Amino acid sequence: MRPDGARRHARIAVLGASGYTGQEFARLALAHPGLELTVLSSREHAGRPAAELLPGLDPRIHTLPAVTDPAALPGLLEQGAFDTLVCCLPHGAWRALAAEVPALARLPQRIVDLSSDHRDGSGGYVYGLPEAFRAEIADAARVANPGCYPTAAALAMLPAAEHGWIGGPAMVSALSGVSGAGRSPALRTSFVELDGGAAFYRVGVEHAHVAEMERSLARLAGSAVEVAFAPQLAPMARGILLTATLPLASALTPLEVQAAYRERYAGEPFVRMLDPGQWPETRVVRASNRCDLAVTTVHGGRTLVATAALDNLVKGAAGQAVQNLNLMLGWPENWGLPAHGTPW
Template sequence: MTSAIRVAVAGASGYAGGEVLRLLLAHPRVEIGAVTAGSNAGEPLGALQPHLLPLADRILEATTPETLAGHDVVVLALPHGQSGAVADALGDDTVVIDCGADFRLSDPAAWARFYGGEHAGAWPYGLPELADQRSVLRAARRIAVPGCYPTVSTLTIAPALAAGLIAPDITVVAASGTSGAGRAVKPHLMGSEVMGNASAYAVGGTHRHTPEIVQNLQLVHDGAVAVSFTPLLVPMARGILATVSAPLAAGVTADDAYAAYDKAYADEPFVHLLPPGQWPQTQSVTGANTVHLQVTVDETARRLVAVGVVDNLTKGTAGAAVQCLNLALGLDETLGLTTVGVAP
């Protein structure tokens, strides 16, 4: 019998850590090892993640190198800036998968501008569907999971840019549920503030995910790429709907655009181009490791318009982590992951 893969999850009391555990419970090759937290250490996991019934009696341990040592894989679901020190204390025999932002950006100047502090470096980027990242991730020992907005924004426009159908002048408007901001208590995320309300934030190119989207798209385009990104907060718990548009190249039709996307994603298990005329909706991907897409052409404005949806906690974070775990360990990439959403 093949031995189990022991996986520890640091930051297990948060939304991302909880979603990682939910998915790992369904993984046929995984044995869940240590579950750790910061301020919640010492609490039973079930008090904070009551939906994880098989793990409810587990006591959250402190996030220390000693606790995380000895596992095959460590998944870090920690606040930005905390992953580097933890990873440095783990040997190369451990696969470390970081769900935070610490190792996503390759440009130290971009890190300093959008996050501040010292740049920790860049790890292999965990978006298998982008360029040749899948080959990079196979057998990788350190992996940076993409941000949720960059995942859906990148996959929604990359085929058009790669095929030369558009100018490299991209506009992204993406509406997200409140879980994308994490579990920490914040006044603007209270139910009385969010219900019945939609709002824009980080307007004018200031959102931290902007340089990550640019970095991704530069992998499929030879030259500079401009991205204007406006995020919206809408009253739902999870999910992102991104509308991405750009000026069309001469002569490009809606059929050309659809054909380019169909070709780009024909063999991708977790990216689904909907039939012509059917538009993505967030409830279709809730709990699933999938991105649903549609694309068309605005003939009057001469712009390509593509819409993508993702569950920010699944394919946008935890599902990507498990997908990368599978690739790093030489497993079937789809193991333990579902394409079936929960609706309504």
């Protein structure tokens, strides 16, 4: 049902529409009653029919715009072809393009950037984690969508940070589907290299998402929290399964932390607390905008173990971008977004 008093449509240009997140955003936007997909932009695929760029979509149902080169976007913006820009470019590419074509960064009514370029708050961008910063997002014209790993990590640790429970550095370990590495071909994400096993990479503090996790935790906790990270590639297309292990300032029982987490996330449309004894699975959140969480304590209540599962392309990227757009436009936050997963 369309919310009363809201504008009927936002006209969307997707920059970087050929990548996994760009394609996923297009799929979600076409199913959203308030989002009108008017421009698809890709330098590599410019001039080709959109159906070739988005093979999972049925062009008989939606008339899709032809794919344009990013150089054409300023002119299309002047013509009123779009009012909202969704950037699905590799890290660093949007910042470079915005410096090259300042009007493209300045003139759209709204911009949601899915890269890491402005997650530090530069350029006037608001960090787009709705469960933590909903009010700021609703007032923003520029939103930096969180990364997939940091989204899962923040949701896993958010109540602990807000309650002041964290008593030392956090250790985060996570399995990720290969789509998280992007669509460009790479040896380490090829079938032969990855099938049949999982592999750690960039363990410690060198992964770019460590700084993003630390920024979020510092804002939530009110003081610095160090993070070490052990990411792993798993032979699956999509999904993140994350464990955060935290020393607690004071001992807490499993029931105490479970009750606090359940209270904090009560009413959150896209965070589900699992019952004690149940643990997150990537397959049950696949293709949904939902994050499943389960928590407990060990070592006599001195250590918190928080686990999370989400779809890296939806709640970890394109779905969260739609969630942020809903807030920016004053629409119901869950409008047009899938809450149910597709396990099979």
